[in-house]
Amino acid sequence: MAQIRIENVRKDFGSFNAVKSSTFTVEDGEFFMLLGPSGCGKTTTLRMMAGLELPTSGQIYIDGEEVGQKPASQRDIAFVFQMFALYPHLNVGKNISYPLLSQGMPRAQVKAKVAEVAKILGIEDILNRPVGGLSGGDRQRVALGRAIVREPKAFFMDEPLGALDAEFREHMSEELRALHDRMGATTVYVTHDQLEAMQMGDKIVVMNHGSVEQFGVPQQIYDWPATRFVAQFIGSPPMNFLDFDGTVGKGATAVQFGGVSFAVPQQLEGASGALTLGVRPEHVRLNDAAPYRGEVVASEYLGTTQIVTVKTQHGAVKARIASHEVIRTGTITGLDLDARTLTVFDARTGRALTSIANKEVLGHG
Incomplete structure (x- = not known):
């Protein structure tokens, strides 16, 4: 061969x-x-x-x-x-x-x-x-x-x-x-x-x-998708995207929008302006005590799991959770995002910013 x-x-x-x-x-x-x-x-x-x-x-x-x-x-x-x-x-x-x-x-x-x-x-x-x-x-x-x-x-x-x-x-x-x-x-x-x-x-x-x-x-x-297109094309459901305007400095370990600070992997490059925070559905947890909140608008039963859609001020977020959890449409819930798995994208170019977590995959740092 x-x-x-x-x-x-x-x-x-x-x-x-x-x-x-x-x-x-x-x-x-x-x-x-x-x-x-x-x-x-x-x-x-x-x-x-x-x-x-x-x-x-x-x-x-x-x-x-x-x-x-x-x-x-x-x-x-x-x-x-x-x-x-x-x-x-x-x-x-x-x-x-x-x-x-x-x-x-x-x-x-x-x-x-x-x-x-x-x-x-x-x-x-x-x-x-x-x-x-x-x-x-x-x-x-x-x-x-x-x-x-x-x-x-x-x-x-x-x-x-x-x-x-x-x-x-x-x-x-x-x-x-x-x-x-x-x-x-x-x-x-x-x-x-x-x-x-x-x-x-x-x-x-x-x-x-x-x-x-x-x-x-x-x-x-x-x-660790290199671009927003890859993040959206790979995965079912695909990665969630929360769009916001702000600044991420080199070395930052958090991003802020909607009055809430989200911990992220340490960033190895900075960007400002239109940004996107990406998270996979399995890395979203519903938590009534979490400060970032939204309304449950749908739930899809998939056997062992269910996909719950939460409408937030920065976009819809899908969470993959256990099917036995009772989630009612119309309720307000908080969202916890697994900081270790988050990706920050430059919304203008669609490119993922390099972090301590994805640097080997993206070939930077």
Whole structure:
């Protein structure tokens, strides 16, 4: 397998800039997620890595070799599409064997490789069936089988589970991650589903409007988002935002607004003007004695937990609390925020200010 490096890669379609100078590294054997909303540039980035699109500028390295201007056929990669792209006139076994036969591999060796892959994917019993009558899950396994039978340097997957229903999609995501772990393959996977990215990925690149917003392991991205966009895109419900005008000095351990002082991690840079205090719902506690107050306007029951929405003068705050707690709509309550987990954003740029807590993730200080 192989390390993949992307250095200052840009892609223009005429006057439209689809990808803006992206730089990141996929380490050998990683399960790497390209995450973002529709139109953010993630699929274009994947297609450039695979050789299906050529970059306008920048370099792409696979296993140390610069391949930015080489076609897909010269990159030793396998691509799995969302809509499977199977050959309808061939049965399952012939679909899987096609890449090997096209390379001229002896038929006895091809048969052994197909049998090995079919066993890994649990599809030995359908090798002679036509692909047209298969379920979505089986068709996805066949598409995966056709990709892994070649043992390429890297696998590229463009929302391969997007056509499956929610329940089977979760099951297949577990299978896909287990398959990756058995093979130790370098895999780059595009998705718009942040839960899928958090569940499956070793590393995540979050993209928006053609730019890389943040790059890191799932827990870092969730706990310490680099931008307000990442904080809002990752998490269900997403991070809460309290907007205020004020000043945060370098070295500050609190922010003040609404007549209340909120303890925060020590700030390593200052800012003034329009600011935002961010907090995850699970780090909000309802406390009648707390000085910052609001009105309970909604409660959503989720089984073991409930999401309570509190309307405050600086924005709505969602709190994730135990489902057995009785919370009545219309009551006034206080809010405690876990100081260790708070992030201060510059509201004008959307960028998180560096603190003693997030400095390693943001790369400052």
